[in-house]
Amino acid sequence: MTETVKITIDGQDYHVPKGMNLVDAAKLHGIEIPTFCYHPKMSPAGMCRMCLVELGSVQKDRESGEVLVDENGEPLVRWFPTLQTACTQTVHDGMVVRTQTERVAEGRSSIVEFLLTSHPLDCPTCDKGGECGLQELTMEYGPGESKFRYEDKHHAEKHVPLGDLIILDRERCILCARCVRYCDELVGEPVLGFHNRGRDLVIETVSDPPFDTVFSGNTTDICPVGALTTADFRFGARPWEMDPVPTICPHCPVGCNLTADTRLSADFGGKRAIKRIMPRQNEAVNEIWICDKGRFGHHHSRAEGRLRQPLMRRDGELVPVSWDEALATVAEKLVQHGSKAFFAAGHSLANEDLWELRKLARQTSRRAKLGLCPATVSGAQAVQQAGVGVGTRLQDLGAGDALLVIASDLYEHAPLWWLQVKQAAERGATVVVANARPTKLDRYAAHTVRYRYGEAARVLHNFAAMALRNDKLDAELLSARVEGWDALEEELKGSRVPAEQKSAAEALLEAQNLVVLAGNDGMGFEQHAELMQAAANLLIVSGHVGRANNGLVAVWPGANTQGALDMGFTSEAVGEAWEKPPAMWVLAEADPLGEDARMAQAFDQADFVVVAAQFLTATARRADVVLPVQSFAEREGTFTNGMRRVQRFYVAQSPLEGTLPAWKAFARLTERVKDGPKPFVAAEQVMQEITEKLAPYAEMSYANLAHVEEQFPPIRRDDLYYGGTAYENTGGLGLQWRTDAESPRKRLSVRPVERSARRWEGLLAVPLRVLYDRALPFAASALMDGHVPAPYAELNAEDAAALGVAEGDRIALEAGAARVELTARVNGHAPQGVVLVPQHLGDVLIAAPETCVVQKIEE
């Protein structure tokens, strides 16, 4: 239990957690202390003086520690002579506070009056109007009129771009420094600052590049006035005209809770469109933050290129046909090909879609194989055994705990987790970053482990060996219910551990709680399977499983990779399809021809290809039938995030006419294949069936996924304790399914992993995933175009010199069946012998590491 102290507010005694900020402690008991500059997620600044209170402390006898009392037996209180800022106080025993006296009221009213002398009060044209902290607090505490002359009002620049996404209105800024502290403390990129002083004080940036962190949009939420606005939403709609709809970000495995603000919109044919995306508070997932990809990457749902009609190939051309005709044709082909049909899903289909696709596959053939595209990850079993415990919150990890990030560039792959791991490091957690190349997180790591591509699993194997050597094993767990320990122990005994790995392992194994975040940077799915098993081994043998804040977090490539694995879609199945190309393909939101040159030949011999997609992708162009399906914005469903949290999203936007949610399209197909079952009418029924048939989901339902609980700190848009415009969670906090380690009767298994790294000759091309890329559907959100670089490759300086290539040169790169032209960067990121090639910037069709030949293109 957390220690508490006793404080008195307005004559009432309260027990509050020791070390808490006074403003938060008051809020915990429903007492409002108004704030502008204080924000519960950041350190106090004492800039605005809005939080003034009368403050005192109970007097005690120095010797005995007894509370001194007056003649009436009331405790004697020593009061500060002047009002004090509550936000700069940490609660202590005997603290006495008055928030409702006349002096306090006068203090608050004067502060509002002063603030308004330099505020334009252009609320009618201000984007924040209706959800503005200054409006709320002025109405509640302001004097209603001013002693100051209107003509003396301070004027300043009203349009100052701080980057290409965020625009500052200096006249509205109340100089609270929330944005400054946010950039400095939270994000660690101090690109916003004050300039000048007194009446001339302004917010500015002279950084190069300016304000371009991937977390820039959050400043527009926490700014207590309309001084910061996004290029996306500026003058887009009034807050009160919009309907907020809870949704989930479809872009990465974090699964940030979002709210889509929607409105009937003239530029969307008078139908309901998303006007902006806002964070929705879920303290276990994204707190009140989101990244800019999630915030601005929603435009694809209304993009020009969206498919609005089924297409069918006639005389070599894809031509529009009716749903009926398309479905009839596909069903006929499925019956014809039977077990020779292959089904593959992408990483961001909803669970309901995946389930119906699986049903369609089973209806077609009992032996049907289910593939996952791109086929880059594995390790479902490792997660099932050793995934993070239910109730894990990265924000709870701090001093005494440890986090290991391996084979992932978190900033690019799961931005919110990057932010949370960074903050955990700053709270005192030991962060170890193990990667084959430098990443942004290295700066916050207590230990950085560098391995050669292909050796990731070996690093974790060595860490487990250190657990054995240093007697950090969970002997009880091992003897009670772990299979395969003897064989693993034998292997671990023989390991030689390099020194830098020793110290990193020791730091990790000391920790109370240990979370491992494992990605798949620079590996094929076979190697990834080994890495995930090695992670599970480490966590199981050291006993860091089966409880909150311990276990494995998979940094999957997609928003619902976890769901796809849960439903049985695997990379291994795709691997088999390369070997033995199927006669018929059914692909759902998967674009193998757009990302992997090796896939082309697997399609050569296909008789029939069906693609369900939002856009005409490379694979869709090769298809015989294309089924237009809906984006996350237009239908409901669930995603399972990288911590196995199943989360609901709701219908936000009017669906494009002619499209169907993928699950419905598959259900209608199933019905036509050998008299299959009738389709469900609602997504909820699909989930119902999932819960009946899929063990981990057994306890879930749309109703309990929608369950909400009070979050602390409470961030409400109309609150006087103004935390910003993140939405309150009304859509549900979701539920995590339980791992085997959490079920005391389930057995766990460990096994030695394949550690012999594949050696390569010459240069190895390693594909990278970057956050802002040109992969569909995100690419269709044109707002972010300026942030997506032209295709490039990163070379090691020595390799570049040997090739005669310099920074900025054009190069031709050939890897297996892939050939691309790129711009060379020589910046110290690429290890020797490796060329790093970001995917999805252009036609880079390299999905897994492969040896390559690089040549300079002479101009």
Add this chain to the structure above:
Amino acid sequence: MLAEKYPERIKQIFAKYPDKRSAVMPLLYLAQEEYGWLTEEALREVAGLCDIDPTQARSIAGFYTMFAEKPKGKYWLQVCTDLPCALRGADQFFHELCEYLGVDPEHGGTTDDGLFTVEPVMCLAACDKAPVLQNNFHFHENLNIEHAKQLIEKWRAEAAAEEDKDDEAE
């Protein structure tokens, strides 16, 4: 480049502080000494040396009146016009000084010949000796405008003499 020109001095400055970022103020002075004022380049250089963001360096330069963010004259005159000084006539003194030099009487400025820059500033910690004028960080206290005019003429003569000397030297 400061780093190339003053490696020793920079090393000495860093030696005085627990971390690099704490050395930002003395390094800004060094840059100001070198370039006459804190150009954008100078700020970037100092930020680079201290391992901070240029925005942070500029924030510091902007806060303190003793850092110049614009080119200034050979004689950089700062007059405190804060309330305590104003009560002793410093604001009036400032206006008169500006008029005498022919620059904007509200905000000050630089004379056409580039010799003088006059600026109103916040407290110079000489409140008891107002009006006070700081010339290139040297104090002249308890002034009145007549006294100030004499100082100006003295500096003007000084500058002219130096110029003659330079001409002869060529």
